[in-house]
Amino acid sequence: MSNRYAVILAAGQGTRMKSKLYKVLHPVCGKPMVQHVVDQVQMLNIEEMVTIIGHGAEQVKAQLGETSSYALQEVQLGTAHAVMQAGSRLAGKEGVTIVVCGDTPLMKAETMEALFKHHEDTNAKATILTARIADPTGYGRIVRNDHGLVEKIVEHKDATEAERTINEINTGTYCFDNITLFDALKHVSNDNVQGEYYLPDVIEILKNQGEVVSAYQTNDLDETLGVNDRVALAEAERIMRSRINEQHMRNGVTIIDPANTYIEADVTIGQDTVIYPGTMLKGKTLIGEDCQIGPYSEIESCQIGDHTVVRQSAAFCSSIGSRVNIGPFAHIRPDSNIYDDVKIGNFVEIKKSVFGQGSKASHLSYIGDAEVGSGVNIGCGSITVNYDGKNKYLTKIEDDVFIGCNSNLVAPVTIGKGAYVAAGSTITKNVPGNALSIARARQENKENYVDKLKLKK
Template sequence: MTGNNLAIIILAAGQGTRMRSRLPKVLHPIAGRPLVGHVLTTAGRLGAEHVEVVVRHERDQVVAALTADYPDAIFIDQDEVPGTGRAVQVAVDALPAEFDGDVLVLSGDCPLADADTLRSFLDAHRDADAEATLMTAVVDDPTGYGRVIRDADGGVDRIVEQKDASADEASVREINAGMYVFRIGTLRRYLPSVGVDNAQGEMYLTDVPGLLRRDGSRVAASVVSDVTVTFGVNDRAQLSEVGRLLNRRIVRRWQLAGVTIIDPTTTWIDDDATLAPDVTVLPNTHILRATTIAEGAIIGPDTTLVDCEVGADAIVRRTDATLAVIGAEATVGPFSFLRPGTVLGARGKIGAYVETKNAEIGEGSKVPHLSYVGDATIGRGVNLGASTITANYDDVNKHRTVVEDEVHTGSHTTLVAPVRLGAGAKTGAGAVVRKDVPAGSLAMSVAPQRNIEGWVEKNRAGTGAADAAARSRVAE
């Protein structure tokens, strides 16, 4: 049951002290999104009429981090009254009075509850015709979780939080997963009756099922088969574990879609990345944020791509690239560094130990090795010799270099921007080009070579070089 008959409340008001972080817990990222961002993304897939996020700790930082990516979310401020019950109460009060559907309550630190699981959960709630339905799981170690206490007939009787549990209650292995569905009327009726008479002095949402049972109303429980969907994050160790589980899901999804991933354990793919069939990903590769990779491309090993676009049949090896475009059948690496604004044309090459930045490199052009190309426009069929650099910074401003089609530079050429090399031009080895070079011209920096006889023996007496020079002179 999804759509206009549903409101979703996401609890994101907690401080998360066990994270020991200046960053609010729900903003800690995994798979390219903050924890609460994954919950919001899943909520969007359910098509709810209303999505509310309850905030309190560092509320301005949380709202600022989420507003751009989740413009339809409504942020609700929790007041000084602590507890999940109060958080849901202020969110319910903010819903339109005419709303009469069901309310799905999710935790902002539980990113593994996927849309299919939540659809099944909602369906179970409707099929049971219950006032409230709890998501539960059976675990080997229930420490830290609220226990689900059932009555003699197997129905849900109440939920007992860890700090309020007796020894017998604490031994129960069925836990409350912290996700609920309520009829909106149930919440409006019972939340005002929830008090703070407990070890934590908080207004527990989990008291509502007990109140319902007291009045003879039906409370259902839906036990999930995959306990990992209930996993939340309270500290850095759990953040790492949940991140690993989510990455494993993402990797498997792409494998089933036709992507070859040689070593899933060392491959990390963010949730927003897109890979086409017949892409091959080699070990120790990170494909991050909104990176897209076209069919037949080979990525890795030891490669990180952040917000990049890779064309069909391209090869990218041992490369670090951010906000770069790599054309079809192009080759990059090894040991290349592509900074933002790099655009490599089809069948182009960026080779070993090359750094590029804000550079357009045309179709079939090559920057094979040991070069820096920044703030430059490189035409088609260009070959930049080893150790060619664009000197783009004059200590005050950045300037652009333009290299037209079919230019070939000699090794160790320095192009001092702003400068233009015309089509078909060439440079000699070691040239320092400070002026425009006309099309078809050869630019050279020529100075007579001067040999100073005896310099080493005079100025470096006693060194191995001086001794070797002396021996050579005697041999002559």
């Protein structure tokens, strides 16, 4: 197998997106379009990948990092002009180069691998990835000879009536003999209405030189979708979401209603977990086996153990153990670490806290900037008062503590092991282990007060 190279076209601004965000950085299922393309290309045993950047160059480089080298297209003068910019890194090298657009997030590595193989098997100097479409209006048609090789690509406006009946179209992805490609690019003209240099012109140049040009037809039209506006972006999202959900289901995950379940590309889910409708799983979320998630839960970049239940709740950038029961209507904020066998009930918010094994906060509590030990019971309406208007402070609740309802723990404060805090207390000082702390006003009953009040009125 010859050396392989890749050129990713990612320089365009994407004016039809009508967005401040550059086109190739718009996400599909949680990942920028160009990242989807690069991730698939990386599976192809590529010697070097060159991403052509222009608009949003620094943002694209920040997204892709060191996975690619880069070439700058300062002024966008067409696809051939874009590929020319990679010449400083690739020209003169023996091998095969794939050219793929950064706005085709549905393109699969398997299809690109098949394109490479077909190119090599046919000894072609160029191979076009094609697809068949029911209505090819507006697309460049692939005209083949009797041997199945490409005679030409003809644009719709230039096609004869017979050529317009052809429904095999150019998808804009190509394989080229690398040396031949950069030699041919020197002969591409911009003698057209737009004054731009077009990559399909390389095909005509090679045919005029008597070179073999072949075509490989994909059976999956969807993966050739190029995203140029928000309508196509939504369509790509729909297709990618269906693809992701199907993969999880084939791996042993139950998704009750796939059409109303939103799972991003980097999510991992264990066998026999059930995902209920309306659930959104985002980022690098990892969910164990035999869990129940949803309905209507949002989980982003969390690690969740086995046999855990999350009902109608939100969790972000946190670690959640096994056999944990969360919700409904709980909120796990970032940097929380919830151990095994914990219960986080309805309308409980956990923020930047450790919550020890077997501990419970069953309802209506805020636990922020806290270290909660194991076997702790936090009563309804209890709060760790962590903020004085300027700084955040730590509350430490040691093992086997019982916090009564409507208690305020004013940090920094420590509740010692086995201590009890009476309901309605506001704790401002440390509580020793095994102590009962009561910090509330003494009850006073004023008899007949209401009758006296009525007489005054």
